[in-house]
Amino acid sequence: MSTSSRSEEASPAGRPVVFLLDEHGTVRRCGGAVTDLLGLGAGEIEGRPWSEVCAVEPSPGDGPDGPGDRQRSLVLRHRDGTPVEADAEVVPLPPGGPSGRLVLLTAAGPRGARTHAVLRGVFAQEAAGLVVDAPGPGGRVLLSPAFFGLDQPLGGDPWEGRLEDVLEADDAARLDACLRRVRETGEPFADPTVPARGRGLPGRERIVAVSAFPLEDHRDGTHGAAALLVDVTGRNADQRELTLLHASARRLGRSLDVTGAAQEVVRLLVEEGFADLACVDLTDPVRHGGDAGTFVPGTPLHRVAVASEDGSWPSDIHQLGDRVRARDVESEAIGGGGTAVVPDLALLRRRLDSDPERVRLLFPAEAASALFVPLFARGHVLGVLSAWRREGRTPYGDGDVPQVDAIASRTALSLDSARRYTRERRTVEELQRSLLPPPVSRTTAARSSGVLVPAGSAEGSGGSWFDVIRLSGARTAFVVGRVAGHGVHAAGAMGRLRSAVQTLADVDLPPDELLGHLNDLVTRMGGDEVHRPASFSGSLSAATCLYASYDPVTGLCRMATAGHPAPLLARRSTGGVTRVDVRPGPPLGSGDHQPFEAAQLSLEPGDVLAFHSGPSDAAPSDDAGDLRLVAESARAAAADDEPLEDVTGRLLHQLRARPRAEDLTLLLARVDRLPEEDFACWKLPADPDQVVRVRGLVTSQLARWGLEEASFTTELIVSELVTNAIRYAGGPIGVRLVKDERLICEVSDPSQSQPHLRRARLSDEGGRGLFLVAQMTDRWGSRYTPEGKTIWTEQTLAPPEAPPP
Structure with a gap:
């Protein structure tokens, strides 16, 4: 079998093999597809000198212990004695721990070279990054330098360091916890939206999709963890914009209370991450359900709603409930209807530091950028929607204007509907109150x-x-x-x-x-x-x-x-x-x-x-x-x-x-009860002689009350009413005299017939009694009682004379 054929057959997928060598060149650990590459198990190799693994003894400058290049080709010894060509990556262990080398081998040939090229390509990407976390001192990991904004080593090699050196502390801790979880559980983990703000790129937001997986060998399970990071900031921003617009369509317009509608929009902007601080200032007529009117410089506004990402509103700007007055420049911008974008508040603050009131209106100390959006409805300015972002966030720019304008338009319509509803409700309440007594x-x-x-x-x-x-x-x-x-x-x-x-x-x-x-x-x-x-x-x-x-x-x-x-x-x-x-x-x-x-x-x-x-x-x-x-x-x-x-x-x-x-x-x-000394009651039989008696009783009672000036009129009223009762109703007859705010005289009889006032003719001998009573009293009338009826009169009492000075 040729060498090349042995390398292709031994590692058909080009899977890597990892060797850990100590400072003496002894193999301490090995893992990966070592059996596929050399036909030997990890236990058969560990503890043996590196020279026994190599089929061809390397020169002192070319071996893994020498000072040569980190990438080279080696010839290894297979179990059956045949040589195996492999590409080697030699990485020295970081200082502060054990001395030695890490040797990464892949079978030589087209597949092995391709695998090595893929690894180099991944580490050199800017849109995607690789983090390799293996147990070791100091929490150091291997990173893709281009992805994290680092100076890229020769050949696109990984950068060795700590996550907190390249990421903001919170983001580094979050990613480190993810790797630790994978390393401890041995289970892969994925999160589509993880913040990864780079220290080398301050003020820039970056969101990455994380796919973390364990690094294992066949002998003792999990050895480390790696995470593939893909920059999805743009895609996430688009998704957040859609989410915000969808949330605004769903949430805005539900409240028919002006303050409630304003509070809903600031909560929406903060909860959806569009702003760290947000507030709404409304004109007084709108707040009370009136018409918006013309917006001119100095028009008073009222801060009706605030929201903050951390729940606390800055003390250096206007508070909830404060009256706010925009200056000429701000009023003209609001009346013009355009959204004002301030990407750098620090620059503008330096220009306006001489005007503390304007700074209090526009610039929270902790904010870095701002948007000020007029709320227009039916051609009138209802108020202003303000939003701020803190340091460390992408500053507001022109790309945020269409989104916030759409939200402001919904908000203005919601506020206008709430205003009209408030006016209708107030009209009903005012009409109802006007129909009630004091x-x-x-x-x-x-x-x-x-x-x-x-x-x-x-x-x-x-x-x-x-x-x-x-x-x-x-x-x-x-x-x-x-x-x-x-x-x-x-x-x-x-x-x-x-x-x-x-x-x-x-x-x-x-x-x-x-x-x-x-x-x-x-x-x-x-x-x-x-x-x-x-x-x-x-x-x-x-x-x-x-x-x-x-x-x-x-x-x-x-x-x-x-x-x-x-x-x-x-x-x-x-x-x-x-x-x-x-x-x-x-x-x-x-x-x-x-x-x-x-x-x-x-x-x-x-x-x-x-x-x-x-x-x-x-x-x-x-x-x-x-x-x-x-x-x-x-x-x-x-x-x-x-x-x-x-x-x-x-x-x-x-x-x-x-x-x-x-x-x-x-x-x-x-x-309350009327005091007994303020009223008097008498029962009389139906006898004409009682008329003279009752006149005397009334005169005496009025004298006790100090109302002698009312005696003549009251005597005439009582005698007329008692005479009519004796003549037309019979007895018993009741007479009650009450000293209240007015002097009240009541005559009761057992008859249910109602008396009627009429104007007597000149030739009539009678019929003038009730007419005279009506002329001498302020009010008179009759009411039915279970025993008959009662005729009553009221006379206004003269105010008491002021004591002499």
């Missing part, structure tokens, strides 16, 4: 405070309402309800229902009768809604309402409900909170003509009634929490005399802490 009401009967807790969206607003109505006889009515539907139409329907309740309250009907008339009215109105378009989202049908009236003289509260939940009652004397036991009737306009039932309870001064607009069927799990907060607030309000507006203010803050599907109205009322 939040704080003070009467002799009670102190009350009401709040509107808006829904999380415009679709959930517009249906809840409350009211506080002054009734005759120093009494007060508390009303709370909800109409079906949402939005502007529901707010309008709520206003119609509130007006209807106020009109019926003026008739001074008992709560159950009032709801009966209200139900009839809503039923008639429901016939008109059949012809309205489907988009009409407010309806009086199925509306709920609770009506309660409280008398501070007797301390009695009567209430009835049409499908509305009962209020909570917090007792000052016991500190307990209970639900008022009132039987609910059907909702208004439901077609159920079942009569409403009234409940009556006695209240003491300081007791608190907590009315609410009812649990929401859309979010029953939240209702328990809402009612628990309402109960705690009612208990706190009943415990002391803290102003109710403070209590409801805290409650509003708690209820607005989480979004809700529907709005909610709350009304807290702390009741």
